[in-house]
Amino acid sequence: MPQGVQLAQIERIFEILDRLAISREAVVIPLRPQGAGNVKRLSNGKLEIIVPADISFDQWYASLEGAIKQVMS
Numbered sequence: 001m002p003q004g005v006q007l008a009q010i011e012r013i014f015e016i017l018d019r020l021a022i023s024r025e026a027v028v029i030p031l032r033p034q035g036a037g038n039v040k041r042l043s044n045g046k047l048e049i050i051v052p053a054d055i056s057f058d059q060w061y062a063s064l065e066g067a068i069k070q071v072m073s
Contacts, residue, residue: 012061037051
């Protein structure tokens with residue numbers, strides 16, 4: 001069973017959000033990692049960022065900023 005999302009991981013995600021000028025209140029980060037991770041826009045307009053369970057956080061994190069930009073465009 002995957003471990004929960006760690007505070008240090010959330011802080012790293014916040015670094016990207018801050019750099020992209022995306023409000024932290026406009027983002028949902030579920031506390032349970034799932035699959036390969038995902039970034040999507042929810043029906044309420046918020047951005048959902050799912051941390052991966054099946055690949056390393058660092059590997060996923062390397063592509064996170066690009067994934068966020070793609071969803072936001």
